[in-house]
Amino acid sequence: MERNRHFNTNAVHFVDKQIERNTSKARPIYQTSAFVFESLTDMEQYFTGEKEFLYSRYGNPNTNDLGEGIALLEGAESGVATSSGMSAIMCAILSVCKTGDHLIAMLDVYGGTYSLLEDELNLFGIEVSFVLNLEELNSVIKKNTKAIFCESITNPLVRVEDLPALIKKSKEHELVVIADNTFATPYLIQPFVLGADLVVHSATKYIGGHSDVTAGVITGRSDLVEIAKKRVISMGCNLSPFEAWLACRGLKTLSLRMDRQCANAKELASYLKSLDEIDHVYYPENVSSKGNGAMLSIQLADNIDVDTFFKSFSFVKIAPTLAGVETSISYPLHTSHRSVPQALRDKLGIGKQHVRVSVGIEDSRDIRTEFQKALTIATT
Ligand SMILES: Cc1ncc(COP(=O)(O)O)c(C=O)c1O
Structure with missing residues (x-):
């Protein structure tokens, strides 16, 4: 501690000492918007991949824990945490679809998801068709159809999607399958293991489990999750460290x-x-x-x-x-x-x-x- 500095400086810098070598039993909360560096060369190491963290919107130990933890439980290649289930759905779709593309969604999805698909995706020039069952799928597939969105167990009628059949049919048409696994959780169903490409969650629900956090997660194929991560960063759909920490704590039980x-x-x-x-x-x-x-x-x-x-x-x-x-x-x-x-x-x-x-x-x-x-x- 520098004793010869003045009050205003001491008030800001009293916690400057590094505590990295202390071993906390619980995961610390990295409640920080950015990380500090010894020099410009040191900071450059973030861009060469030698350092993991730069700015919390790009990634943070707690938010990474959540993305990686759910990916592990889903049997997926990688994952990214988001600010909510809705932003997870949006960034997952935008990792696959762009202007001029077409998305198919099951009709009996959560109402908020229905609104996102029906009212917002057209702002990006993405067209959406809804189907009530798999039999209707063939009649709506077009040349520009890129993906199909479903819930593994639907909200609120708890219809269990026939994922093997949906995935088989989608693969025949080279469609990316995005499954919302919020109701089932990877404990009951693992859509990625069954062949889905992306699995999204409202971690607000069973993953958090205590109604005290709003969060989302995208897991799946690492090539698509990498693109989704870019969307999360650019659109500011990142999760805060504290919310991620709460969701991770929930996940343990x-x-x-x-x-x-x-x-x-x-x-x-x-x-x-x-x-x-x-x-x-x-x-x-x-x-x-x-x-x-x-x-x-x-x-x-x-x-x-x-x-x-x-x-x-x-x-x-x-x-x-x-x-x-x-x-x-x-x-x-x-x-x-x-x-x-x-x-x-x-x-x-x-x-x-x-x-x-x-x-x-x-x-x-x-x-x-x-x-x-x-x-x-x-x-x-
Ligand atoms: C199945 C499902 N997916 C997504 C969401 C949206 O999640 P959030 O409220 O975390 O944005 C909900 C919310 O109820 C949901 O039930």
Whole structure:
């Protein structure tokens, strides 16, 4: 510590000493916008590849941890973290499609994704066609079709995409497959291992797992991820170090949480299926040997007052998100699928009695009691 400097200088430089040789058990947070160098020659080493970090928008130890960690779990070649699931989807698409290209997407994607594809991609001169199933694929493929976008398990109707069939068909036409693996997580499904080229995540959901971070990840073929990284950097879609650190911390318990959440969801789904107050329970089967996911959707019977139903829970909260350790419910009609045209919502079956349930890690008996109570109060 320099003792002969003045107050204003000391106030800024009191932490100048390097602590690199101290070994912190937890990963430190590199909450910095840039990295410092000994000399111009030292800085040049970033550009020759000898130094890893220059400026946090280009890369940061915490954000790299997240991209590389998910890539490892997906069995993918490489990965990059982004500021949100939406920016992951956008940068993944822009790593494959440019002005004049055509993209095909499954129709039953998350409402925010639908809006991005329908309302924003045309600003880049990228044309989009939606299909309801794989049979419709052949009729929309054109000479300029470059890629197909799907969700491995769809939001909110939890339809499990037939990835092997979709990938096979896409490869016949040399299309790049981009799969959103948010609902399944690599614990249940690994689209890259099945042959997808890029796998995207809203890490806001199961990867973070605690509803305290907004983040995204793109993993997949390293040639495409390299291009996606360029888009992330140029468009400023990078993730902040603290958010990356939180998501990495969440990732460590992903399998433990998924085991409990899948078991609780299975139990709740089978209970709800036995009730007259529920017209239909959407919960998939045979997703993986480890479980069928922790999301389900229910169609309330017409004699259930939806407003009263939502108001009648105690610890189960109304929240326009999913995948946290706490069980939550949402109303796709007014949140995730609000921007989707009504005709399309009707086609998909997302109506006024539709409730999306994200099952948490609480005791399954208490979750069941919450639904039992809400249904009794809301019966008219
Ligand atoms: C399947 C899916 N993909 C992407 C997103 C967007 O993620 P984010 O809110 O992190 O941008 C969501 C958000 O709910 C989602 O459910």
